[in-house]
Protein backbone atom coordinates (compact mmCIF):
# COMPACT_ATOMS: atom_id res chain seq x y z
CA UNK A 370 0.00 0.00 0.00
CA UNK A 371 1.15 3.53 -0.71
CA UNK A 372 2.28 5.89 2.01
CA UNK A 373 1.29 9.40 2.94
CA UNK A 374 3.80 12.22 3.01
CA UNK A 375 3.74 12.21 6.81
CA UNK A 376 4.44 8.47 6.92
CA UNK A 377 7.37 8.82 4.52
CA UNK A 378 9.03 11.59 6.51
CA UNK A 379 8.38 9.85 9.81
CA UNK A 380 9.80 6.48 8.69
CA UNK A 381 12.88 8.20 7.32
CA UNK A 382 13.69 9.46 10.83
CA UNK A 383 13.04 6.44 13.05
CA UNK A 384 16.31 5.43 14.74
CA UNK A 385 14.77 2.91 17.13
CA UNK A 386 11.42 1.14 17.16
CA UNK A 387 10.21 -1.35 19.75
CA UNK A 388 6.83 -2.92 20.35
CA UNK A 389 4.68 -0.89 22.74
CA UNK A 390 7.14 2.01 22.91
CA UNK A 391 7.24 5.34 21.17
CA UNK A 392 9.50 5.58 18.14
CA UNK A 393 12.79 7.30 18.70
CA UNK A 394 13.00 10.00 16.02
CA UNK A 395 16.07 11.75 14.73
CA UNK A 396 15.59 15.52 14.78
CA UNK A 397 17.04 17.56 11.92
CA UNK A 398 16.49 21.04 13.32
CA UNK A 399 15.89 22.28 16.85
CA UNK A 400 14.68 25.85 17.34
CA UNK A 401 14.90 27.57 20.69
CA UNK A 402 13.52 30.70 22.33
CA UNK A 403 13.79 32.31 25.75
CA UNK A 404 10.52 31.11 27.27
CA UNK A 405 10.74 27.32 27.11
CA UNK A 406 14.48 26.64 27.18
CA UNK A 407 15.86 27.74 30.60
CA UNK A 408 14.94 24.59 32.56
CA UNK A 409 16.10 22.41 29.69
CA UNK A 410 19.59 23.88 29.84
CA UNK A 411 19.50 23.62 33.64
CA UNK A 412 18.78 19.93 33.24
CA UNK A 413 21.78 19.47 30.96
CA UNK A 414 24.00 21.31 33.37
CA UNK A 415 22.86 19.21 36.31
CA UNK A 416 23.48 16.01 34.39
CA UNK A 417 26.85 17.24 33.17
CA UNK A 418 25.77 16.91 29.55
CA UNK A 419 26.51 18.99 26.49
CA UNK A 420 24.36 19.87 23.47
CA UNK A 421 24.77 16.88 21.15
CA UNK A 422 24.53 18.78 17.84
CA UNK A 423 24.85 22.51 18.49
CA UNK A 424 25.06 23.15 14.73
CA UNK A 425 21.49 21.83 14.34
CA UNK A 426 20.25 24.08 17.13
CA UNK A 427 19.41 27.74 16.68
CA UNK A 428 18.06 30.27 19.13
CA UNK A 429 16.34 33.64 18.96
CA UNK A 430 14.77 36.16 21.30
CA UNK A 431 11.16 36.84 20.39
CA UNK A 432 8.42 36.54 23.04
CA UNK A 433 9.80 38.92 25.65
CA UNK A 434 11.44 41.57 23.50
CA UNK A 435 10.06 45.11 23.50
CA UNK A 436 9.27 46.19 19.93
CA UNK A 437 10.28 49.71 20.84
CA UNK A 438 13.81 48.72 21.73
CA UNK A 439 15.21 49.50 25.13
CA UNK A 440 15.82 47.69 28.39
CA UNK A 441 13.33 44.96 29.36
CA UNK A 442 11.45 46.33 32.37
CA UNK A 443 9.58 43.19 33.36
CA UNK A 444 11.92 41.17 35.62
CA UNK A 445 10.69 37.74 34.50
CA UNK A 446 11.12 38.63 30.83
CA UNK A 447 14.52 40.15 31.43
CA UNK A 448 15.82 37.12 33.29
CA UNK A 449 14.54 34.77 30.57
CA UNK A 450 16.36 36.70 27.86
CA UNK A 451 19.56 37.00 29.91
CA UNK A 452 19.40 33.29 30.72
CA UNK A 453 19.04 32.37 27.05
CA UNK A 454 22.14 34.44 26.26
CA UNK A 455 24.16 32.76 29.01
CA UNK A 456 22.99 29.29 28.01
CA UNK A 457 23.74 29.77 24.31
CA UNK A 458 27.22 31.10 25.10
CA UNK A 459 27.94 28.23 27.50
CA UNK A 460 26.62 25.45 25.25
CA UNK A 461 27.81 26.85 21.92
CA UNK A 462 24.38 27.45 20.39
CA UNK A 463 23.96 30.11 17.70
CA UNK A 464 21.74 32.90 18.99
CA UNK A 465 20.13 35.85 17.24
CA UNK A 466 19.64 38.32 20.08
CA UNK A 467 17.87 41.65 20.04
CA UNK A 468 19.88 44.04 17.92
CA UNK A 469 21.06 41.26 15.58
CA UNK A 470 20.03 41.44 11.92
CA UNK A 471 18.91 37.80 12.08
CA UNK A 472 16.64 38.22 15.12
CA UNK A 473 12.94 37.53 14.78
CA UNK A 474 10.09 35.26 15.73
CA UNK A 475 11.45 31.73 15.80
CA UNK A 476 9.02 30.45 13.13
CA UNK A 477 9.84 33.30 10.78
CA UNK A 478 13.62 33.01 10.93
CA UNK A 479 13.91 29.25 10.29
CA UNK A 480 12.35 29.47 6.82
CA UNK A 481 13.96 32.81 6.09
CA UNK A 482 17.47 31.36 6.57
CA UNK A 483 16.63 28.27 4.52
CA UNK A 484 17.11 26.15 7.65
CA UNK A 485 13.59 24.77 7.29
CA UNK A 486 13.59 22.29 4.40
CA UNK A 487 11.37 19.58 2.95
CA UNK A 488 11.51 16.15 4.54
CA UNK A 489 12.96 17.37 7.83
CA UNK A 490 11.90 16.73 11.38
CA UNK A 491 11.80 20.07 13.19
CA UNK A 492 10.93 20.71 16.82
CA UNK A 493 10.79 23.69 19.14
CA UNK A 494 9.40 24.28 22.59
CA UNK A 495 6.56 26.18 20.99
CA UNK A 496 3.19 25.07 19.71
CA UNK A 497 3.33 27.00 16.43
CA UNK A 498 6.28 24.97 15.22
CA UNK A 499 3.69 23.47 12.89
CA UNK A 500 4.44 26.48 10.65
CA UNK A 501 7.52 24.75 9.26
CA UNK A 502 5.44 21.87 7.89
CA UNK A 503 4.61 24.20 5.00
CA UNK A 504 7.87 22.99 3.45
CA UNK A 505 6.89 19.32 3.59
CA UNK A 506 8.55 18.27 6.82
CA UNK A 507 7.18 17.10 10.14
CA UNK A 508 7.36 19.99 12.56
CA UNK A 509 5.78 20.12 15.97
CA UNK A 510 5.93 21.78 19.35
CA UNK A 511 7.45 20.00 22.35
CA UNK A 512 7.55 20.55 26.11
CA UNK A 513 10.56 21.73 28.06
CA UNK A 514 11.62 18.24 29.23
CA UNK A 515 11.54 17.17 25.58
CA UNK A 516 13.64 20.21 24.69
CA UNK A 517 16.22 18.89 27.13
CA UNK A 518 16.06 15.43 25.53
CA UNK A 519 16.60 16.84 22.06
CA UNK A 520 19.44 19.09 23.23
CA UNK A 521 21.16 16.11 24.84
CA UNK A 522 20.58 13.48 22.15
CA UNK A 523 19.23 15.10 18.95
CA UNK A 524 16.44 12.54 19.16
CA UNK A 525 12.93 12.48 20.57
CA UNK A 526 10.66 9.61 21.61
CA UNK A 527 7.24 10.09 19.98
CA UNK A 528 4.20 8.06 18.96
CA UNK A 529 3.29 8.38 15.31
CA UNK A 530 0.09 10.44 14.98
CA UNK A 531 -2.77 9.47 12.69
CA UNK A 532 -3.00 11.12 9.29
CA UNK A 533 -5.65 13.56 8.12
CA UNK A 534 -6.10 15.00 4.64
CA UNK A 535 -7.72 18.39 4.28
CA UNK A 536 -8.58 18.59 0.60
CA UNK A 537 -9.13 22.17 -0.49
CA UNK A 538 -10.64 22.14 -3.96
CA UNK A 539 -11.32 25.15 -6.18
CA UNK A 540 -9.64 28.53 -6.03
CA UNK A 541 -9.76 31.19 -3.33
CA UNK A 542 -11.80 34.12 -4.65
CA UNK A 543 -10.07 37.50 -5.08
CA UNK A 544 -9.50 39.13 -1.68
CA UNK A 545 -9.76 35.85 0.24
CA UNK A 546 -6.49 34.80 1.83
CA UNK A 547 -4.70 31.85 3.42
CA UNK A 548 -5.74 33.24 6.81
CA UNK A 549 -9.43 33.23 5.86
CA UNK A 550 -9.00 29.66 4.64
CA UNK A 551 -7.46 28.35 7.85
CA UNK A 552 -9.96 30.21 10.02
CA UNK A 553 -12.77 28.65 7.96
CA UNK A 554 -11.17 25.21 8.29
CA UNK A 555 -10.94 25.51 12.07
CA UNK A 556 -14.51 26.78 12.31
CA UNK A 557 -15.56 23.71 10.33
CA UNK A 558 -13.62 20.97 12.12
CA UNK A 559 -13.39 22.64 15.54
CA UNK A 560 -10.46 23.29 17.84
CA UNK A 561 -10.29 19.56 18.57
CA UNK A 562 -10.94 18.43 15.00
CA UNK A 563 -7.34 17.58 14.22
CA UNK A 564 -6.56 15.93 17.55
CA UNK A 565 -4.05 13.10 17.35
CA UNK A 566 -3.40 13.76 13.65
CA UNK A 567 -0.84 15.24 11.35
CA UNK A 568 -2.81 17.22 8.80
CA UNK A 569 -1.73 17.26 5.18
CA UNK A 570 -3.27 20.23 3.33
CA UNK A 571 -3.88 19.26 -0.26
CA UNK A 572 -5.74 20.29 -3.37
CA UNK A 573 -5.81 23.03 -5.95
CA UNK A 574 -6.19 25.98 -3.59
CA UNK A 575 -3.22 24.84 -1.49
CA UNK A 576 -1.00 24.34 -4.54
CA UNK A 577 -1.77 27.91 -5.61
CA UNK A 578 -0.74 29.42 -2.26
CA UNK A 579 2.64 31.13 -1.94
CA UNK A 580 5.06 29.73 0.64
CA UNK A 581 4.05 32.54 2.95
CA UNK A 582 0.37 31.60 2.63
CA UNK A 583 1.22 27.95 3.20
CA UNK A 584 3.05 28.90 6.39
CA UNK A 585 0.00 30.84 7.57
CA UNK A 586 -2.15 27.74 7.06
CA UNK A 587 0.26 25.28 8.69
CA UNK A 588 0.90 27.71 11.56
CA UNK A 589 -2.67 27.37 12.78
CA UNK A 590 -2.85 23.55 12.53
CA UNK A 591 -2.32 23.48 16.27
CA UNK A 592 -5.42 25.65 16.71
CA UNK A 593 -7.39 22.81 15.12
CA UNK A 594 -5.86 20.51 17.74
CA UNK A 595 -3.52 18.78 15.31
CA UNK A 596 -0.01 17.63 16.20
CA UNK A 597 1.35 19.13 12.99
CA UNK A 598 0.36 20.37 9.55
CA UNK A 599 2.21 19.84 6.31
CA UNK A 600 2.12 20.54 2.59
CA UNK A 601 3.98 18.51 -0.02
CA UNK A 602 6.91 20.43 -1.51
CA UNK A 603 6.69 21.59 -5.11
CA UNK A 604 8.20 24.21 -7.44
CA UNK A 605 6.87 26.98 -5.19
CA UNK A 606 8.83 25.47 -2.29
CA UNK A 607 12.03 24.99 -4.28
CA UNK A 608 11.79 28.51 -5.71
CA UNK A 609 11.44 29.96 -2.19
CA UNK A 610 14.41 28.00 -0.83
CA UNK A 611 16.86 28.44 -3.68
CA UNK A 612 19.76 30.70 -2.75
CA UNK A 613 18.86 31.03 0.93
CA UNK A 614 21.90 30.98 3.25
CA UNK A 615 21.35 27.41 4.55
CA UNK A 616 19.77 25.86 1.46
CA UNK A 617 21.95 23.35 -0.37
CA UNK A 618 23.80 24.69 -3.41
CA UNK A 619 25.42 23.37 -6.58
CA UNK A 620 25.24 19.61 -7.05
CA UNK A 621 23.82 19.26 -3.52
CA UNK A 622 20.89 21.42 -4.55
CA UNK A 623 20.06 19.18 -7.52
CA UNK A 624 20.30 16.06 -5.37
CA UNK A 625 18.15 17.66 -2.68
CA UNK A 626 15.44 18.67 -5.15
CA UNK A 627 15.39 15.18 -6.60
CA UNK A 628 14.80 13.74 -3.12
CA UNK A 629 12.28 16.43 -2.20
CA UNK A 630 10.24 15.58 -5.29
CA UNK A 631 9.65 12.11 -3.83
CA UNK A 632 7.99 13.69 -0.80
CA UNK A 633 4.40 13.35 -1.93
CA UNK A 634 1.55 11.18 -0.75
CA UNK A 635 1.26 8.11 -2.99
CA UNK A 636 -1.90 7.84 -5.10
CA UNK A 637 -3.02 4.73 -3.24
CA UNK A 638 -2.16 5.93 0.26
CA UNK A 639 -4.99 5.99 2.76
CA UNK A 640 -5.54 8.75 5.34
CA UNK A 641 -7.18 7.99 8.67
CA UNK A 642 -9.44 11.02 8.25
CA UNK A 643 -10.43 13.11 5.23
CA UNK A 644 -12.04 16.58 5.27
CA UNK A 645 -13.14 18.42 2.14
CA UNK A 646 -13.51 22.16 1.64
CA UNK A 647 -14.38 24.14 -1.48
CA UNK A 648 -12.19 27.27 -1.51
CA UNK A 649 -14.35 29.03 -4.08
CA UNK A 650 -17.19 29.40 -1.56
CA UNK A 651 -15.09 31.29 0.99
CA UNK A 652 -15.17 34.99 1.91
CA UNK A 653 -13.14 37.01 4.46
CA UNK A 654 -13.43 35.29 7.83
CA UNK A 655 -13.19 36.72 11.36
CA UNK A 656 -13.53 35.28 14.84
CA UNK A 657 -16.24 36.47 17.20
CA UNK A 658 -15.40 34.31 20.23
CA UNK A 659 -12.58 33.23 22.50
CA UNK A 660 -11.15 30.30 20.60
CA UNK A 661 -10.00 30.20 16.99
CA UNK A 662 -12.88 27.90 16.02
CA UNK A 663 -15.46 30.51 16.97
CA UNK A 664 -15.37 32.31 13.66
CA UNK A 665 -17.71 33.29 10.84
CA UNK A 666 -17.68 35.08 7.50
CA UNK A 667 -17.32 38.84 7.97
CA UNK A 668 -20.54 39.32 6.01
CA UNK A 669 -22.58 37.53 8.68
CA UNK A 670 -23.62 38.36 12.25
CA UNK A 671 -22.55 37.33 15.73
CA UNK A 672 -24.24 33.93 16.02
CA UNK A 673 -26.93 32.93 18.44
CA UNK A 674 -25.15 30.59 20.91
CA UNK A 675 -27.94 28.04 20.47
CA UNK A 676 -26.96 27.72 16.80
CA UNK A 677 -23.34 26.85 17.61
CA UNK A 678 -21.88 23.41 18.36
CA UNK A 679 -21.25 24.37 22.02
CA UNK A 680 -23.93 26.85 23.20
CA UNK A 681 -22.54 27.18 26.75
CA UNK A 682 -19.05 27.99 25.47
CA UNK A 683 -20.49 30.45 22.95
CA UNK A 684 -22.54 32.22 25.66
CA UNK A 685 -19.44 32.59 27.82
CA UNK A 686 -17.43 33.81 24.85
CA UNK A 687 -19.98 36.46 23.89
CA UNK A 688 -20.12 37.69 27.43
CA UNK A 689 -16.33 38.01 27.60
CA UNK A 690 -16.23 39.63 24.17
CA UNK A 691 -19.01 42.06 25.05
CA UNK A 692 -20.99 41.08 21.97
CA UNK A 693 -24.70 40.52 21.43
CA UNK A 694 -25.99 37.74 19.18
CA UNK A 695 -27.33 39.08 15.90
CA UNK A 696 -24.96 42.07 15.70
CA UNK A 697 -23.58 42.31 12.18
CA UNK A 698 -19.84 41.59 12.41
CA UNK A 699 -19.20 44.65 10.26
CA UNK A 700 -20.67 46.79 13.08
CA UNK A 701 -18.17 45.60 15.68
CA UNK A 702 -15.99 48.53 16.72
CA UNK A 703 -12.30 47.99 17.28
CA UNK A 704 -9.77 50.09 19.25
CA UNK A 705 -6.50 48.50 18.18
CA UNK A 706 -5.19 46.75 15.10
CA UNK A 707 -2.20 44.43 15.19
CA UNK A 708 -0.46 43.19 12.06
CA UNK A 709 2.33 40.75 12.88
CA UNK A 710 3.14 37.39 14.55
CA UNK A 711 4.36 34.08 13.14
CA UNK A 712 0.98 33.70 11.45
CA UNK A 713 1.02 36.92 9.45
CA UNK A 714 4.25 38.81 10.11
CA UNK A 715 6.01 38.05 6.83
CA UNK A 716 6.80 40.38 3.93
CA UNK A 717 3.79 39.34 1.88
CA UNK A 718 1.50 40.12 4.83
CA UNK A 719 3.04 43.56 5.27
CA UNK A 720 2.71 44.23 1.54
CA UNK A 721 -0.97 43.30 1.70
CA UNK A 722 -1.57 45.61 4.66
CA UNK A 723 0.36 48.43 2.97
CA UNK A 724 -1.66 48.10 -0.20
CA UNK A 725 -4.82 48.76 1.79
CA UNK A 726 -3.29 51.59 3.85
CA UNK A 727 -1.59 53.43 0.99
CA UNK A 728 -3.00 56.95 0.84
CA UNK A 729 -5.42 56.29 3.71
CA UNK A 730 -5.45 57.15 7.41
CA UNK A 731 -6.01 54.85 10.36
CA UNK A 732 -8.52 55.71 13.07
CA UNK A 733 -7.37 53.02 15.54
CA UNK A 734 -4.13 52.46 17.41
CA UNK A 735 -2.34 50.41 14.77
CA UNK A 736 0.80 48.36 15.36
CA UNK A 737 2.66 46.94 12.40
CA UNK A 738 5.30 44.54 13.63
CA UNK A 739 7.57 42.69 11.20
CA UNK A 740 8.13 39.06 12.15
CA UNK A 741 11.89 39.37 11.80
CA UNK A 742 14.52 42.04 11.36
CA UNK A 743 15.08 40.80 7.81
CA UNK A 744 11.38 41.25 7.04
CA UNK A 745 11.72 44.74 8.51
CA UNK A 746 14.69 45.53 6.29
CA UNK A 747 12.99 44.20 3.17
CA UNK A 748 9.81 46.12 3.95
CA UNK A 749 11.81 49.31 4.39
CA UNK A 750 13.64 48.71 1.13
CA UNK A 751 10.24 48.66 -0.54
CA UNK A 752 9.09 51.77 1.32
CA UNK A 753 6.30 49.97 3.17
CA UNK A 754 7.30 51.62 6.45
CA UNK A 755 6.65 55.02 4.86
CA UNK A 756 3.18 53.90 3.81
CA UNK A 757 2.40 52.73 7.36
CA UNK A 758 3.77 55.85 9.01
CA UNK A 759 1.97 58.15 6.58
CA UNK A 760 -1.27 56.34 7.45
CA UNK A 761 -0.64 56.96 11.14
CA UNK A 762 0.36 53.40 12.08
CA UNK A 763 3.28 52.51 14.36
CA UNK A 764 6.20 50.71 12.70
CA UNK A 765 8.06 48.52 15.18
CA UNK A 766 11.05 46.21 15.62
CA UNK A 767 10.66 42.43 15.26
CA UNK A 768 9.14 40.24 17.97
CA UNK A 769 6.01 38.37 19.02
CA UNK A 770 4.61 41.71 20.17
CA UNK A 771 0.86 41.86 20.70
CA UNK A 772 0.34 38.23 19.72
CA UNK A 773 0.60 37.49 23.43
CA UNK A 774 0.96 39.49 26.61
CA UNK A 775 4.57 38.62 27.40
CA UNK A 776 6.03 42.00 26.43
CA UNK A 777 4.93 45.63 26.63
CA UNK A 778 2.56 45.44 23.60
CA UNK A 779 -0.77 44.62 25.24
CA UNK A 780 -4.45 45.47 25.20
CA UNK A 781 -5.97 47.27 28.16
CA UNK A 782 -8.94 45.57 29.91
CA UNK A 783 -12.01 45.78 27.68
CA UNK A 784 -9.98 46.98 24.71
CA UNK A 785 -10.87 45.27 21.42
CA UNK A 786 -8.45 44.35 18.67
CA UNK A 787 -8.46 43.08 15.14
CA UNK A 788 -5.33 40.94 15.13
CA UNK A 789 -3.52 38.91 12.49
CA UNK A 790 -2.22 36.52 15.16
CA UNK A 791 -3.51 33.02 15.86
CA UNK A 792 -5.09 32.93 19.31
CA UNK A 793 -8.08 34.85 20.66
CA UNK A 794 -8.15 33.23 24.10
CA UNK A 795 -9.33 35.28 27.08
CA UNK A 796 -6.53 37.60 28.14
CA UNK A 797 -4.22 36.47 25.35
CA UNK A 798 -3.28 40.02 24.33
CA UNK A 799 -3.54 41.41 27.86
CA UNK A 800 -5.92 40.92 30.78
CA UNK A 801 -9.49 41.64 29.74
CA UNK A 802 -8.47 42.29 26.12
CA UNK A 803 -10.84 41.17 23.36
CA UNK A 804 -9.35 39.71 20.21
CA UNK A 805 -10.81 39.21 16.74
CA UNK A 806 -8.55 37.11 14.51
CA UNK A 807 -8.39 38.42 10.95
CA UNK A 808 -6.23 38.49 7.82
CA UNK A 809 -3.73 41.32 7.22
CA UNK A 810 -6.08 42.74 4.59
CA UNK A 811 -9.03 42.85 6.97
CA UNK A 812 -6.79 44.20 9.75
CA UNK A 813 -5.68 47.11 7.57
CA UNK A 814 -9.18 47.91 6.35
CA UNK A 815 -10.43 47.75 9.94
CA UNK A 816 -7.77 50.26 10.99
CA UNK A 817 -9.19 52.67 8.39
CA UNK A 818 -12.84 52.46 9.48
CA UNK A 819 -12.60 51.46 13.15
CA UNK A 820 -15.00 48.58 12.54
CA UNK A 821 -14.37 45.06 11.24
CA UNK A 822 -14.03 45.72 7.51
CA UNK A 823 -12.74 44.04 4.36
CA UNK A 824 -10.77 46.03 1.76
CA UNK A 825 -13.63 45.57 -0.70
CA UNK A 826 -15.89 47.57 1.68
CA UNK A 827 -13.67 50.65 1.56
Ligand SMILES: CC(C)[C@H](C(=O)O)[C@@H](O)C(=O)O
Pocket residue numbers: 404405432494495496497510773
Ligand atom coordinates in the same frame (compact mmCIF):
# COMPACT_ATOMS: atom_id res chain seq x y z
C1 LIG B 1 5.32 30.85 24.97
C2 LIG B 1 5.12 29.66 24.08
C3 LIG B 1 5.43 28.44 24.85
C4 LIG B 1 3.74 29.65 23.43
C5 LIG B 1 3.49 28.42 22.55
O1 LIG B 1 3.87 27.31 22.82
O2 LIG B 1 2.86 28.54 21.54
C6 LIG B 1 3.55 30.89 22.59
O3 LIG B 1 4.43 30.99 21.53
C7 LIG B 1 2.14 30.97 22.11
O4 LIG B 1 1.94 31.28 20.94
O5 LIG B 1 1.21 30.74 22.91
Ligand code: SF4
Pocket residue numbers: 431432474475476495497710711712768769772773790791
Ligand atom coordinates in the same frame (compact mmCIF):
# COMPACT_ATOMS: atom_id res chain seq x y z
S1 SF4 C 1 4.21 35.18 17.36
FE1 SF4 C 1 2.66 34.50 18.79
S2 SF4 C 1 2.12 32.44 18.17
FE2 SF4 C 1 4.06 32.95 17.21
S3 SF4 C 1 5.59 32.16 18.59
FE3 SF4 C 1 5.24 34.31 19.14
S4 SF4 C 1 3.68 34.22 20.71
FE4 SF4 C 1 3.66 32.22 19.74
